Amino acid sequence: MRLTDNDICVDTITSLKTLAKLYLGGSLESNCSKMRKVVDSNLKTLQAMQFNLFEYMNKNNMYPIKHANPIEVTQAVNKFSNK
Numbered sequence: 760m761r762l763t764d765n766d767i768c769v770d771t772i773t774s775l776k777t778l779a780k781l782y783l784g785g786s787l788e789s790n791c792s793k794m795r796k797v798v799d800s801n802l803k804t805l806q807a808m809q810f811n812l813f814e815y816m817n818k819n820n821m822y823p824i825k826h827a828n829p830i831e832v833t834q835a836v837n838k839f840s841n842k
Contacts, residue, residue, distance in 0.1 A: 765821045768812060772822075775809040 762770075782802040789795045816822035 764819070768816050768821055772809060772812050772816065775805060775812065779805050779809065 779802060782798050782805060785798045786795055786802060789798065813822060817824060
């Protein structure tokens with residue numbers, strides 16, 4: 760069996776999401792500032808990788824998105840900005 764581009768991308772993005780959860784847990788649970796900096800740096804790198812893959816998948820119709828209502832987006836931004 761040969762893996763398609765879609766198979767590889769879906770597997771990779773799923774793995775990146777799982778790894779992000781592990782990094783986040785490590786960051787929240789660590790009491791060592793040096794370790795937190797390393798994990799936080801890795802998490803930021805992973806977020807960029809995941810977003811690049813998401814953009815590639817979306818561009819190639821492998822990850823369709825639903826455009827959100829602009830009012831709902833503003834409400835969500837305000838909610839998470841503590842405004």
